Amino acid sequence: MRPFQDLPIRRKLLLMTLVVSTTAVLMAEVGFVGYDVVRTRAEIVRDMAAQARIIAENSAAPLTFRDEGAAGETLAVLELRPQVSMACLFTVENHLMATYHRQAGMQCPAAPPSASRFGWDVFEAVVPVTLDGQRRGSLYIQRDLGDLYERLQVALLSAVALMIIAGAASLLMAARIGRLVSSPLLKLADTARAISSTRDYSLRATVGSADEIGEVVTSFNHMLDRIAERERERIAALERERDANRVKDEFLATLSHELRTPLNAVLGWARLLRARPVQPELRARALDTIERNALAQARLIEDLLDVSRIVTGKLRLHVRPVDLAAVVDAAVDVVRPAAAAKQLRLDVEIPHRPAMTSGDSDRLQQIIWNIVSNAVRFTPAGGTVHVRLERRDGYVLTVRDSGPGIDATFLPHLFEPFRQADPSPTREHGGLGLGLAIAKQLTELHGGTISVHSAGPGTGSTFQVVLPSNIPVTEPAARPVEAQDDTNSVHAPAARLDGLRLLVVDDELDARLLLETALTDLGADVQMASTAAEALAAIERCTPDVVVSDIGMPGEDGYSLIRKLRQRPSATGGAVPAIALSAYASDRDRSAAIDAGYQAHVPKPFDAAELAAVVAQLGGRSKS
């Protein structure tokens, strides 16, 4: 389509220089030869005119006296002019009087031409022969133009020779220049090809010169730098992603395992208890195991929710003045049984009491519990765990153990969620690997820092939490009545509910039965409703002291129920205290329930004592 454009640059250069040089030579030759021809013609005309004039002059007398011999001799002078092929002398009457010819067989024209003229191969000169101004005849001289053509031929040949020489010279030059131009480009192309086939972005083209081509090569190398950088980034990102995926996969496997383990105990013991009569001692242990495992599972779910809140930025602190020393005591008390079971020495050292600051006491306790329980879990039997709270700038909590320590390679990942030093199924220690991540986030929410030191495996590890002495209060101290999250309270004696009329609303029969049993046991008079409509009707008939309602129900949910109830006058139960009892357990769910009109929110799975305390409080039976 475009034959010239698609030629290699070397060919283009060759062709261009060839065309230019030969054209130049050709034009010069044409000009030169043309000028030469014109000049030679003029010279021939001049020369022959002069020659003819001389001959004519000398022919005047022979013509006058009709002396053919003398006339012939006059013409014979032309022998000295090799180009003159023929001469003819005519009388005034145009009779041929004398002739001269170089070669035999040439014929004079019958009459002299009227004027000199150039033919293709001869020049014919015609001059009058006069004597004293009187015309005596005419002289005709024919000049052969062979020499002119010979000259032309020589000029042409030399032109061709020149063109060949110029062409050859320009070819040589173009080849040289072409190599200068194209070989770096070809090398560049080779490098590019090598890179695209081997994907080795460390290859670089060599910069041969500082001209435009050198610039191209340099910018190509710059581009390669950028590509190599990108490639490294891409690979790093890919590895990070793969790593994250692996961590997530491991986490899911761990999660599944961790959720199944307590279920195994719960289900196993529950089936055993139903299958055969058991001794009271074993029964108590079985129930204890079931409860412990169910609590462990609840804690796992709580941790997951915490992580979810942290990730989505929805975790809020309920900041109040708090005594850190008491919080540490409470947290350590929770793990004390576990430490005792492993025969660990668990020391707590708090030089100054109270250690007043502000913060979310539940979350602070969670932080400390996480770190201490971690230490207890990982320290082998007979070891020590030392907890110390001291006041410096702020408060510094140090938890030191005599455990196996932490591998230096894992240290940087210690506080990342879903990370475990040993993710394999054969690992010694259970857990989701969320505790420390949550502890770190909670510490940072309090404006503090958490750090860990370990000299390596076998040397134990030291966790340090630094909290500022004064954490800004972000929420009013007064809060709606809440259930106590504290697992400590599990074994506290439940409040009595004797004489209180309660209405329990739940669509699930199991939940209703459990509630009925638990609350009736505490002395309450419990009525049941399975839908919101049923509940509204029951309240209208006879207003209870407290309503305990599920939130998620088919058809009409707990929110709708409370809104309808709150629109009623107090005579028909519009002001009856209500508790939302729901598995929707997040802060947001709690706020939604309170906003809808409930006085309190208790998350499922509920602790009977905890629920009883809230019911008692709302029903006017609170101790306080």
Add this chain to the structure above:
Amino acid sequence: MRLGLLLLLAALAPLPAQEVPLEYRVKAAFLYNFARFVEWPAAMASGPLTLCLASHNPFGDALDDTLSGERIGGREVVARVITGPTSACHLLFVPQDVSAAPYLRDRQAPTLTVGESDGFIASGGMVNFVREGTNVRFEIDATAAERAGLRISSRLLRLARRPNRS
């Protein structure tokens, strides 16, 4: 062929006097043309150019025909018959049947003497018609002409046959 040429010449030329032989018509033209190749001394450089015929006119009308209206170097050319030597002639033709001696006596006279007899040059004449076959040619004694103060053009001399001096 040359005769043929002459015949052709004669045929083409106006022929008022058919009785004049071809030879004399040629000689008349030659006579006249000689004047073109000769320079006379200053004394003879003006006035009409006079062509004298000794004793009689052998050319008939041919000479007059040749000369009529012709000028040489701007000068009129006239012909006349003389009966004795005179110095007023530029050119003097002595016919064959006339004795040349009396006309050649004065060697100094600036007159180109033209004859047509064998001894004409030997007896002191300058130009003598001779016959070469059918062609009319002439001999010239340039020395005699020089002696008389005449200068004959080399172009004319080149055409002259060698005078037979022996």
